[in-house]
Amino acid sequence: MDRKELTERLKVIIKPFATNTEAYDNLTEETDFIKDLNINSANLVDIVLDIEEEFDIVIDNADMERMLDVKTALEIIETKLAAK
Numbered sequence: 001m002d003r004k005e006l007t008e009r010l011k012v013i014i015k016p017f018a019t020n021t022e023a024y025d026n027l028t029e030e031t032d033f034i035k036d037l038n039i040n041s042a043n044l045v046d047i048v049l050d051i052e053e054e055f056d057i058v059i060d061n062a063d064m065e066r067m068l069d070v071k072t073a074l075e076i077i078e079t080k081l082a083a084k
Contacts, residue, residue, distance in 0.1 A: 001081070006074055013050045017043040029071035044068075055081060 018024040018037040057080035
């Protein structure tokens, strides 16, 4: 699975939680979940759980705390998928 496909699957997961639709529509790897998309910390946990379910991976607390932007989320997902 390439990074573009990963990004598209991640966007589907993020969409219900993103309150800034303009930032969502212009999402890049630099997009910050909290600052740009206005996603609150409780919803970030929901996103992590949805990512775990979507990709059949387990994200530990250390990775969860780092997962604040699209680029880091993609890197964590790629690392977990490669380790499967």
